[in-house]
Amino acid sequence: xxxxxxxxxxxxxxxxxxxxxxxxxxxxxxxxxxxxxxxxxxxxxxxxxxxxxxxxxxxxxxxxxxxxxxxxxxxxxxxxxxxxxxxxxxxxxxxxxxxxxxxxxxxxxxxxxxxxxxxxxxxxxxxxxxxxxxxxxxxxxxxxxxxxxxxxxxxxxxxxxxxxxxxxxxxxxxxxxxxxxxxxxxxxxxxxxxxxxxxxxxxxxxxxxxxxxxxxxxxxxxxxxxxxxxxxxxxxxxxxxxxxxxxxxxxxxxxxxxxxxxxxxxxxxxxxxxxxxxxxxxxxxxxxxxxxxxxxxxxxxxxxxxxxxxxxxxxxxxxxxxxxxxxxxxxxxxxxxxxxxxxxxxxxxxxxxxxxxxxxxxxxxxxxxxxxxxxxxxxxxxxxxxxxxxxxxxxxxxxxxxxxxxxxxxxxxxxxxxxxxxxxxxxxxxxxxxxxxxxxxxxxxxxxxxxxxxxxxx
Numbered sequence: 001x002x003x004x005x006x007x008x009x010x011x012x013x014x015x016x017x018x019x020x021x022x023x024x025x026x027x028x029x030x031x032x033x034x035x036x037x038x039x040x041x042x043x044x045x046x047x048x049x050x051x052x053x054x055x056x057x058x059x060x061x062x063x064x065x066x067x068x069x070x071x072x073x074x075x076x077x078x079x080x081x082x083x084x085x086x087x088x089x090x091x092x093x094x095x096x097x098x099x100x101x102x103x104x105x106x107x108x109x110x111x112x113x114x115x116x117x118x119x120x121x122x123x124x125x126x127x128x129x130x131x132x133x134x135x136x137x138x139x140x141x142x143x144x145x146x147x148x149x150x151x152x153x154x155x156x157x158x159x160x161x162x163x164x165x166x167x168x169x170x171x172x173x174x175x176x177x178x179x180x181x182x183x184x185x186x187x188x189x190x191x192x193x194x195x196x197x198x199x200x201x202x203x204x205x206x207x208x209x210x211x212x213x214x215x216x217x218x219x220x221x222x223x224x225x226x227x228x229x230x231x232x233x234x235x236x237x238x239x240x241x242x243x244x245x246x247x248x249x250x251x252x253x254x255x256x257x258x259x260x261x262x263x264x265x266x267x268x269x270x271x272x273x274x275x276x277x278x279x280x281x282x283x284x285x286x287x288x289x290x291x292x293x294x295x296x297x298x299x300x301x302x303x304x305x306x307x308x309x310x311x312x313x314x315x316x317x318x319x320x321x322x323x324x325x326x327x328x329x330x331x332x333x334x335x336x337x338x339x340x341x342x343x344x345x346x347x348x349x350x351x352x353x354x355x356x357x358x359x360x361x362x363x364x365x366x367x368x369x370x371x372x373x374x375x376x377x378x379x380x381x382x383x384x385x386x387x388x389x390x391x392x393x394x395x396x397x398x399x400x401x402x403x404x405x406x407x408x409x410x411x412x413x414x415x416x417x418x419x420x421x422x423x424x425x426x427x428x429x430x431x432x433x434x435x436x437x438x439x440x441x442x443x444x445x446x447x448x449x450x451x452x453x454x455x456x457x458x
Contacts, residue, residue, distance in 0.1 A: 022243040024236040026266045032243055034269050034289045037218075038253040040367045041129035041177065042325050043358070045351075046293055046334035047167075048072050048134045048181075048300035051141050051158070053339040054105040055095075056304040059087045060297070066274050071336070072301035075102040075139050076187050106141065106152070111159035114341025116170035122343060123176060126351035127358030129366070130177035132221050132332060135164050135211055140186035146210060148203045159341075168215045179219025179253075180211055185227050200234050208238060212246050221271075222257045230259025230266065239267075255291070269330075292324045293332040296350050302336030311346060314353035318448040319396045321354065321365065326383035326394065328370035357448055360418035364392035364451045371458075373407035386458060393434070393452040403434040403452065412456035418445025423452065432457070 022028050050072065058071040068077065068084035078088035092100070123131055136142045136149075144164035145155035154163045164180065171178040184204060186192050191199045212220065220242065225233060235258035243249050256267035264270050270290040296317065297306040312320070317333065324331045333354075335347045358365060368385035377384065381397040384405075393405060411432055414425040421443065424435040434452055439445075 020240065020244045022240050024240040026230075026236060029236050029239045029243070030266055032268075035251055035253050037177070037251070038130075038269060038330070039289050039369075042330050042365050042368070043126075043128050043321060043354075044130035044132060044177075044179075044291075044330060044332045045123045045126065045128045046132050046134075046181070046295075046300070046332045047337065048137070048295075048302075048334055049163075049337045050134060050137050050143070050301070051075075051102070051105045051109050051139060052137070052301045053337065054108045055092070056302045056336075056339065057088075057091055057095075058299050058301075058303050058305075059084065059091075060299070060303055060306045060310045062087060066298065069298040069303075070301065071299045071303040072134075072137055074301075078102075102139070106157050109154075109158040109339050111154075111161060111163065111339070111341040114159070114161070114163070114166075114337075116166045117173075119167065119337075119343060120170040120174040120176065122348055122351060123171070124174045126355040127362060128176065128333075128351075130179060130219060131167075131171045132179040132181050132219055133164060133167055135180040135182050136207070137181075138183045138185060138187050138224050140183075140189050142207070144211070144214070146207050148207050164211070164215055168217070177218040178215070179217045179221055180215070181221045181223060182208060182211065183224035184222055184233055184257075185224040196228065196232060200232070205234065205238055209241070209246075212242065212248060212252075216247050218248065218251055218253065220252060220254045222255060225257045225262065226260050228260060230262050233259055235259055235262070235267075256288075289330070290328070291330040291332050292320075293334060295334040295336065296347055297336075300334045300336060302338055302344065308346075311350070314350050315448045317350055317354055318357050322383050322394045322396060322449055325365050325368065326370065326374065326385055353448075357446055360445050361394075361449070361451045363387070364394055364417065364453070368392065373458075376406050377404075379403065389456050389458045391454045391457045393454065394449055395451070396449045398439075398450055399436045403436065404431060405434065405454070406431050408432045408454065408457045410456055410458075411454060413453075414455075415453050416445065417451040417453060419443060425454075 022032055052072045052074045055074050056071055058069045060069055064084045077084055078092050140152060142149045142153040144162050146153050151157060154161060168178050191203060242252060254268035256263050256270045258267050270288050272292045274294045296312055297310045321331045335343055337343050364385055368387045371384040371386040371391060374384040381395060383394040385392045393403060408430055411427045414423050414434060416423050421437050423437055426433045
């Protein structure tokens with residue numbers, strides 16, 4: 001028995017190792033394709049909601065750079081020795097007093113008007129296909145009953161609800177993909193600062209695995225990775241588990257924020273943020289699927305002092321969606337709910353306006369891909385997407401003159417989405433000239449952007 005014991009153990013170990021399709025190396029992890037569903041959905045909703053929703057403040061109009069206008073960074077900024085830090089401290093001390101700690105906001109976060117089904121209904125009417133909730137921001141407060149965050153989670157204090165669980169059920173019931181944002185680091189966690197390896201092994205990775213096994217998300221969106229290389233975060237080990245053993249191994253999509261060296265290099269899809277994070281010339285040339293994330297205003301978390309000048313218009317948001325999708329990417333548009341659990345009306349209005357546009361023009365967005373021929377067309381305010389052999393010409397301003405499209409192989413039917421009348425066109429060689437129809441308030445399909453469809457043209 002003893003002679004056979006070691007070979008049997010070796011055999012069992014070998015079977016286990018070789019059964020793992022993905023190894024804990026970037027070469028192996030990067031070989032996994034981003035699931036196709038992620039490239040098809042195009043439009044998602046980001047949600048930043050936490051203790052920071054109580055003070056809900058950042059200097060929206062100050063000339064201090066976009067990152068210093070994030071209200072979800074309230075705790076950090078007010079302790080920061082900078083121009084922005086002074087603005088945060090002055091506001092905090094005036095409103096709450098110098099002795100009022102950030103932790104004192106937690107019991108004030110009640111979420112008493114949070115109705116997850118209503119939220120999911122708004123997201124669906126907005127035309128979004130996926131949702132990413134901030135399960136834990138850099139402050140370390142979790143929106144689920146994490147064992148690693150005792151008395152610093154939404155069940156033990158504040159809302160006294162499993163917010164991750166409640167919203168996950170509502171979003172999935174609405175037929176949308178559900179995902180989580182998760183911050184790898186925590187600003188003021190003593191374990192993080194004193195023993196990084198123990199923090200990763202006993203706090204961070206158990207939390208991430210708990211989120212995945214408990215709620216089975218379709219997206220795992222990490223952030224706060226910049227302090228250390230991915231080796232210190234043990235990112236490839238976690239991703240190997242996620243891709244090989246987790247309950248979502250076959251469908252989960254992840255981003256690229258897994259270590260100080262990984263953005264735009266390793267992971268799943270690549271992410272930009274207010275076009276500022278690893279901004280690229282010709283972003284559509286990126287080999288991997290990518291996603292732009294930003295708020296409707298200047299902040300991800302709710303900022304009570306933002307006004308109309310800080311918010312993008314519905315027209316601008318539709319144009320932004322078109323620009324990102326035509327470049328081959330997705331748009332993850334953020335909302336910041338209030339501390340009592342409501343989506344601000346102005347944010348709802350923007351989302352529903354996008355949804356109304358997508359009701360008519362969604363076929364030019366969903367399941368489309370970038371058209372390589374776009375680089376040979378330089379008309380202003382004109383973008384392109386393709387689906388099969390059909391080409392969509394998206395005009396963010398109504399064309400005052402004929403639209404000329406180069407690189408067309410054939411011409412089938414030419415139409416304007418949502419418009420019942422005839423659209424005149426003329427083909428000459430590989431070029432088609434489209435004459436915009438005359439529209440009136442009665443037959444105008446859209447107040448924002450107009451889409452021509454050229455069937456069987458590629």
